[in-house]
Amino acid sequence: MKRALTALALLAGLLAAAAFGLLAWQRGLGDATPPSAAPVSLARGAYLAAVGNCAGCHTARGGVPLAGGRAIPTPFGTAFSSNLTPHASGLGGWSRDDFWRALHLGLGRDGRLLLPAHPVTNTTLVTREDADALHAWLQSRPAVDAPRRAHELRGLYGSQLAIAAWRALYFRPAVYRPDPARDAAWNRGAYLAQGLAHCSACHAGRGPLGGDQGAADFRGGLLAGMGWQAPSLLDPAEAGVQRWAPGTVQRWLRDGHAGGHTAQGPMAEVVLGSTAALDGADLAAMAAYLRALPEQPAARPAPAQPDPRRRERGAGLYREHCAACHGEQGEGRRDEAGAPAYPALAGSRLVTQGSAANLIRVIERGGFAPATAGHPRPYGMPPFAGVLDADDLAALASHLRESFGNRAGEVDAVEVLRLRAAAAAH
Incomplete structure (x- = not known):
């Protein structure tokens, strides 16, 4: 008995040492890349912030731009984005080196490992020159007092040890190196x-x-x-x-x-x-x-068993709710100027993808294209979540995926409910 307890104690000690060693290794990742010698351009920093869509994740719905607080759903719970403004609750006091380590190494100013909800496997590729320009622009923004909201992650997923283990599996710091075989x-x-x-x-x-x-x-x-x-x-x-x-x-x-x-x-x-x-x-x-990306067919889940009654029901729902805009044969409609207004469903990739998730999501929540300079007044589609139940959604989606020349397979109510559950956190 005494030997068994000794062995267990030794094993626990070895595991603890390995854990602390892993954590120390991840926190000790270093990089000697010096600050860029090029003049820092705030205009370039603003451009890079737009390209990176920093405000997209670091702005809560209805909140102050870049002040953080947006909920980021993950399979392990909800993370909340941080404040990027130069307030003490955000990036106030952060040097260029601090910011570089956050992008390149995924380390906070205090040396703690950042949660992988921050896309460190991508931002590590950013050059020092671009990181410095982005840092300068963020430091020029109005300071907003917005303390970080605590992440709501299950179990130990948000612990430093869990993050270190994840990084050991999936993260290697590496600035992008051009491929000499490409232009x-x-x-x-x-x-x-x-x-x-x-x-x-x-x-x-x-x-x-x-x-x-x-x-x-x-x-x-x-x-x-x-x-x-x-x-x-x-x-x-x-x-x-x-x-x-x-x-x-x-x-x-x-x-x-x-x-x-x-x-x-x-x-x-x-x-x-x-x-x-x-x-x-x-x-x-x-x-x-x-x-230039290589072509590789995506895996397609097995479709639901064909059901003539489901398809018939879907055809009726299409005539009632959809045909006026999308056409009797899913051909779509153009506006008075001849520009596309309501998209065609015949051959639509959104309709015929292996997963029906996006089709179900659009039918339930509505379809809203971005209003951009080149397409300033896009047509929208109303949501039908309060009109169609799971059986209706399955019937309509099945009709769309198996009509107008589409051959994507049917969807049953069980799949609709599964996809609803996947969307429950957002």
Whole structure:
């Protein structure tokens, strides 16, 4: 008995030592990159903040821009974004080096590991020059007293030890290095998409611990707590643009509307808060990078068993609620000037994606494209959450996915309820 207790004590001691060693290793990550010698431009910092959509996450709904407090749903609970204004409750007193360590190493000013809700696997790629410009611009903003709201994470997920373990699995500091086999435009697009624009923060395929395959992981997946599916950027049948003309991709990034495709949900926010701000050269660069991504079909879940009565019910709901705008055959409608007004559902990628999540979400919550300079008065779609129950939603979605030439498979009420549960936190 005494030997067993001794062995257990020894094992506990070894585990504790390993844990403290892991934590010390992660906190001790160092970087000798000096501040940039180039003059710091506030205009450049403002541009980079727009490209990175800093205000998108660091502004609470209805709150002061950049003062933090926005709820960030994760599979492990809810995180709340921090204050980026130069108040003591935010970035007040932060030096350029402090800010660089936060972006590059995911370390707070006090040396604590930042929660991976901060996209450190992307921001680590940002150059020191860009980090310094962004820091200078943030320090020029009005100071707002907005203390950080405590994260609401389950169990030990928010502990420093858990974060250290996650980082040991998924994080390696590395500033972006241009690929000599690619041209300057592709490299600039890769730097933007993988780094500050952090496309993989949504479009990565994540494992059970929330890890991905790196900043160029664009396999897509369900956004936890939001109920939206980030479609794969590798699959032309989902969100891949490999077969689009360069100009179409650039208009889509700038306007959120091009070639009959309209940004919805979280992507509408990204266009409005980020890609619409890209200048012409960066639009072309990001388009070049996205068009060059390898094509890889996304996994498609098994559809529900065909049900003629469900389809018949869906056809009736379509005639009652949808046909007036989207056309009897899902062909869409144009406005008086001949411009697309209500999108076609025939061949729509939102309708035919492997997951019906985004289709269900739009029917329930409504469809609202971003109002941008190139598309200032987009048509919207009202929500039907209070009109259609789960059986109705399944019937209508099934009709859309299996009509007008679409062959995406039916959806049953169980899948609708599952997707509702996935959206319950947002």
